[in-house]
Amino acid sequence: MVEDQKFYLGVDGGGTGCRACLCDADGVPLSFAKAGSANIMSSLDVARDSILQCCSEAVEQIGLPAEKLSQIPVYMGLAGAEYEALNTKLKQRLPFENIIVETDARISLEGAVGxxxxxxxxxxxxxxxxxxxxxxxxxxxxxxxxxxxxxxxxxxxxxxxxxxxxxxxxxxxxxxxxxxxxxxxxxxxxxxxxxxxxxxxxxxxxxxxxxxxxxxxxxxxxxxxxxxxxxxxxxxxxxxxxxxxxxxxxxxxxxxxxxxxxxxxxxxxxxxxKGDALSGAVSLAIQSFNGRIL
Structure with a gap:
């Protein structure tokens, strides 16, 4: 059953938009979703809403119940995440049990050069x-x-x-x-x-x-x-x-x-x-939560 599989979320959030990819334990993309701005320097609330919107849509696309969202490990690369105080506040406002928030530059480099x-x-x-x-x-x-x-x-x-x-x-x-x-x-x-x-x-x-x-x-x-x-x-x-x-x-x-x-x-x-920022977020999600380098 879909509910019994392991899933991971990679998120790329910047000033002009937020993207999420839901992948399996091998890093194979299963669904994608988009939302609005996710620059936490510009607005923490707007960023939170955009992140939740695209992550929820990615989960919904493969038929997972909404309550499963918080159980999926997520690796985010966000504009403004270099500011620790904002980073901490965002984590507190999101429902995820396992979450890593890094800068969008971090996931961009991973996507670009591995x-x-x-x-x-x-x-x-x-x-x-x-x-x-x-x-x-x-x-x-x-x-x-x-x-x-x-x-x-x-x-x-x-x-x-x-x-x-x-x-x-x-x-x-x-x-x-x-x-x-x-x-x-x-x-x-x-x-x-x-x-x-x-x-x-x-x-x-x-x-x-x-x-x-x-x-x-x-x-x-x-x-x-x-x-x-x-x-x-x-x-x-x-x-x-x-x-x-x-x-x-x-x-x-x-x-x-x-x-x-x-x-x-x-x-x-x-x-x-080699790839884009979202592929970098997915790769880092697998490395961080599954211990594998793609």
Whole structure:
């Protein structure tokens, strides 16, 4: 019977969405589910609700009764989980008997390179770098777009809105990109400020596609901003990689977009990720609760 089998849950939760995979004891995926944001820095309650929603749906899909949910071991990789106080509060608000909460960067690296050495630049709404060499795993970045997360989508959006206000004030020369932003806000700078005051990182990140689109058309500010973003990534890679020939992955929602813009010296050592963050969460669930390396 289904109820008698061993099951494990892997969860990948970020600023733009939460995904869950229910697998068997061999790590074979049985069901998948999605829900909303699960960034515990942005909102602990929203994250909890998203996690419960997608985990419950994954369990329901294979016909397990709802009361079995709390008995399934779960390994989560969540944005904001590096903050221990939030991590602890989340665990207290979830029903799971066996739960491990790690950062989304941790499961991303596992999905990208497996259990061996390697590095991953994870660029999406935010940015963070996770790497493991000689069995020692470290993290760089991930401080939030207000003071960090350089080159992430939210950072791009914030930089664009800031430049647009400088253009409006006549301090900087404008470009089609900054004019497009002004048009979007009815040429009213107060609306930009009102948006910024209440906007989430994901909301700021909605401007990222516009930046790349205009940059590809030669927009002066778009080109400068993308160049600055790429330079941030290359500078960080220079610091975290053991040497100039070390391979690395570019993952996350903007990873592939930035990968094609890196300098040739970096592209030569760029490798494809083995899997995604959710597959990393599943792998770590099996390792942690079943003692097996997939």
């Amino acid at each position: 259990s061996g050495d390697g590095a991953a630049a994870i660029i999406g709404t935010g940015s963070i770098y996770q790497y493991r060499y000689n069995g020692v795993e470290k993290t760089t970045g991930g401080w939030g777009f207000m003071v960090g997360d350089l080159s992430g989508g939210a950072w791009l959006g914030r930089e664009l809105l800031q430049e647009t206000l400088l253009v409006y004030d006549g301090i900087h020369a404008g470009s089609p990109l900054t004019q497009a932003v002004l048009d979007q806000f009815g040429n009213n700078p107060q609306k930009i400020v009102e948006f910024a005051q209440g906007a989430s990182p994901a909301s700021f990140g909605t401007f990222a596609p516009m930046v790349f689109d205009f940059a590809d058309k030669g927009d002066s500010f778009g080109v400068r901003l993308v160049h600055k973003a790429v330079a941030n990534i290359e500078e960080t890679l220079d610091r975290i990689l053991p040497d100039a020939t070390s391979p690395f992955c570019m993952i996350g929602g903007l990873g592939a977009i930035y990968a094609q813009r890196l300098g040739d010296d970096y592209k030569k050592h760029l490798i494809a990720a």
